[in-house]
Amino acid sequence: MITFFGDSHIRRLQRSVEELPEVHHASYNFHPAHGRQWFEFSLNEIPNGFNVAAPEIANWPPMNLDLLPAGPLFFSSLFHTPAFLDKRTRELYCPWQCAELANERQVLSTASYEARFESQCQKRFELLELLRKNGFDVRALEAPKPPQRTPNVFKIDPEEILAVDGMLRQYIKRRLAQIEVPLVDAPASTHKDGFTLPSFSARGEGDTHHGSNEFYHLQFAAATDSITL
Amino acid sequence: MTNPYSSLPDRNFWKRAVSNRHVTELSQVAGVIPELETSWIATAGSCFAQHIGRNLRKRKLQYMDMEPAPHILTPEDANKLGYEIYSCRYGNIYTVRQLIQLFAEAFGKRTPIDPVWRRDDERYFDALRPGVEQDGFGCEQEVRTLRQHHLQRVREMFERLDIFVFTLGLTEAWEDISDGTVFPIAPGVIAGTYNPERHKLRNFRYPEIMSDLETFLYDLRAINPKARMLCTVSPVPLAATATDQHVLVATTWSKSTLRAVAGDFASSHDGVYYFPSYELVVGQPTRHMYYKPDLRNVAASGVDEVMKHFFSSVDFSKLTETSADDKGSEGLQRGTDLPDLSAFIHCEEDLIEGSTK
Numbered sequence: 374m375i376t377f378f379g380d381s382h383i384r385r386l387q388r389s390v391e392e393l394p395e396v397h398h399a400s401y402n403f404h405p406a407h408g409r410q411w412f413e414f415s416l417n418e419i420p421n422g423f424n425v426a427a428p429e430i431a432n433w434p435p436m437n438l439d440l441l442p443a444g445p446l447f448f449s450s451l452f453h454t455p456a457f458l459d460k461r462t463r464e465l466y467c468p469w470q471c472a473e474l475a476n477e478r479q480v481l482s483t484a485s486y487e488a489r490f491e492s493q494c495q496k497r498f499e500l501l502e503l504l505r506k507n508g509f510d511v512r513a514l515e516a517p518k519p520p521q522r523t524p525n526v527f528k529i530d531p532e533e534i535l536a537v538d539g540m541l542r543q544y545i546k547r548r549l550a551q552i553e554v555p556l557v558d559a560p561a562s563t564h565k566d567g568f569t570l571p572s573f574s575a576r577g578e579g580d581t582h583h584g585s586n587e588f589y590h591l592q593f594a595a596a597t598d599s600i601t602l
Numbered sequence: 603m604t605n606p607y608s609s610l611p612d613r614n615f616w617k618r619a620v621s622n623r624h625v626t627e628l629s630q631v632a633g634v635i636p637e638l639e640t641s642w643i644a645t646a647g648s649c650f651a652q653h654i655g656r657n658l659r660k661r662k663l664q665y666m667d668m669e670p671a672p673h674i675l676t677p678e679d680a681n682k683l684g685y686e687i688y689s690c691r692y693g694n695i696y697t698v699r700q701l702i703q704l705f706a707e708a709f710g711k712r713t714p715i716d717p718v719w720r721r722d723d724e725r726y727f728d729a730l731r732p733g734v735e736q737d738g739f740g741c742e743q744e745v746r747t748l749r750q751h752h753l754q755r756v757r758e759m760f761e762r763l764d765i766f767v768f769t770l771g772l773t774e775a776w777e778d779i780s781d782g783t784v785f786p787i788a789p790g791v792i793a794g795t796y797n798p799e800r801h802k803l804r805n806f807r808y809p810e811i812m813s814d815l816e817t818f819l820y821d822l823r824a825i826n827p828k829a830r831m832l833c834t835v836s837p838v839p840l841a842a843t844a845t846d847q848h849v850l851v852a853t854t855w856s857k858s859t860l861r862a863v864a865g866d867f868a869s870s871h872d873g874v875y876y877f878p879s880y881e882l883v884v885g886q887p888t889r890h891m892y893y894k895p896d897l898r899n900v901a902a903s904g905v906d907e908v909m910k911h912f913f914s915s916v917d918f919s920k921l922t923e924t925s926a927d928d929k930g931s932e933g934l935q936r937g938t939d940l941p942d943l944s945a946f947i948h949c950e951e952d953l954i955e956g957s958t959k
Binding site: 461462465466469470472475479480481482483484485488489492 | 669670672673674675676679682683735737739740744747748750751
């Protein structure tokens with residue numbers, strides 16, 4: 374059994390995988406609700422293992438580690454857009470790489486952004502490390518990252534997206550290496566420097582965020598290849 | 603029969619003002635700093651100055667924070683990255699020469715030749731504030747970009763402040779003789795490469811320090827005529843000396859020089875004051891009990907005692923309702939409640955000894 378946890382990207386992955394006639398669906402589990410909020414959860418020790426809970430988030434299903442299926446566990450959404458892109462943050466701060474766009478905003482260093490990434494992703498890293506130390510075959514899966522985030526939702530200068538998301542990508546890769554969790558990178562042909570190429574970015578009109586079916590087909594292949602390796 | 607001492611108050615007599623009092627009962631040690639309650643105050647200087655800034659915030663005076671900690675950082679991370687230590691993120695300014703160089707650079711009158719130091723692990727440091735980001739920066743361009751942004755905020759601070767509190771810390775400094783740039787720490791301690799042909803020890807003497815202070819005040823008032831200045835001397839001894847003297851002797855020489863300059867400078871200028879933080883920690887009444895066991899760092903009780911005197915003349919009922927809007931900048935804000943990080947004092951000097959092992 375191969376299990377995928379994540380957010381709407383995992384839902385997209387699931388749908389695109391369902392299109393593939395050769396895939397034996399019974400072998401795959403998809404949990405798209407374990408997504409963007411999972412930095413909020415708590416790790417609680419229970420008699421036979423650990424329980425992961427986020428009681429303040431209504432749609433977050435508890436995850437009992439003892440009930441997790443055997444086999445590889447893929448976690449997506451680590452590279453996703455955390456709250457550092459909230460409106461207040463964008464209005465107050467500017468990454469140093471695009472200081473010329475700062476105007477009155479405070480220009481921040483890479484270390485400042487990384488401190489923020491760590492405080493937001495610390496729980497995720499803890500969970501992945503805990504799973505690995507408990508014998509699970511745990512892997513991280515990189516979601517598509519188009520430079521045009523979601524234009525209808527976020528009005529962010531693309532240069533700033535490139536700067537902040539670029540720092541985030543590098544940071545997460547470094548941290549995953551530290552906790553010895555393998556990463557299934559976005560397929561090489563789909564991105565340049567971590568940002569999804571236009572041909573793999575669009576799901577449809579108005580959604581340049583979730584990536585194309587072709588992206589997910591390639592990503593799924595990369596994920597399954599990583600297991601056989 | 604009268605004599606010149608007949609009409610003097612008790613505070614002028616050692617026996618009445620010092621011998622017969624517990625150290626915590628000393629009074630009228632510091633002079634009054636006019637309009638402290640309604641002034642916008644900025645701080646800089648050596649390690650001990652960090653306490654003054656924190657207490658100005660804590661007591662909700664109009665403390666200037668031109669590079670405030672981003673709300674996305676935890677208080678601990680912000681402190682580690684050099685926020686909320688001084689009014690701008692310049693780190694410790696140990697010598698007056700450093701101060702006038704910062705001022706000149708902020709107003710475009712000076713460009714240091716070697717402002718970026720590299721460490722062996724490919725991390726880069728701002729040579730003029732190497733302790734601000736303790737792990738350094740990822741590339742030279744990041745250092746330069748952030749320094750330009752920092753200098754812009756420094757410029758605004760000098761243009762707008764009412765009172766500049768400066769704590770004199772050291773007479774010894776390391777200079778790049780190619781352009782005279784003085785660094786807060788010797789090259790090679792945190793980063794950079796020490797080159798004996800290029801980097802020389804400077805042990806500033808009284809006339810040089812006085813001249814530097816005069817220059818600074820002149821330049822400051824040229825762009826901000828209303829600016830006043832409050833000088834203090836750090837009671838923290840030298841972590842190390844690069845002279846051929848014993849560190850105890852070097853400390854006494856250094857602190858005596860700074861104390862003499864600060865007193866003369868204050869008494870020679872209107873709108874310049876001296877606050878005796880040095881005497882309140884080092885003076886006989888304390889019997890050195892305000893030092894931690896290392897006899898260098900000042901214990902919290904000592905800091906509290908100094909601050910008690912600092913604020914003794916402040917009429918807190920006069921604290922105005924002025925806000926950032928009155929000054930037209932979000933960087934100017936009345937002190938806010940901050941977590942107690944007083945135990946975390948940044949001191950690049952502390953790193954010297956470790957770097958020799």
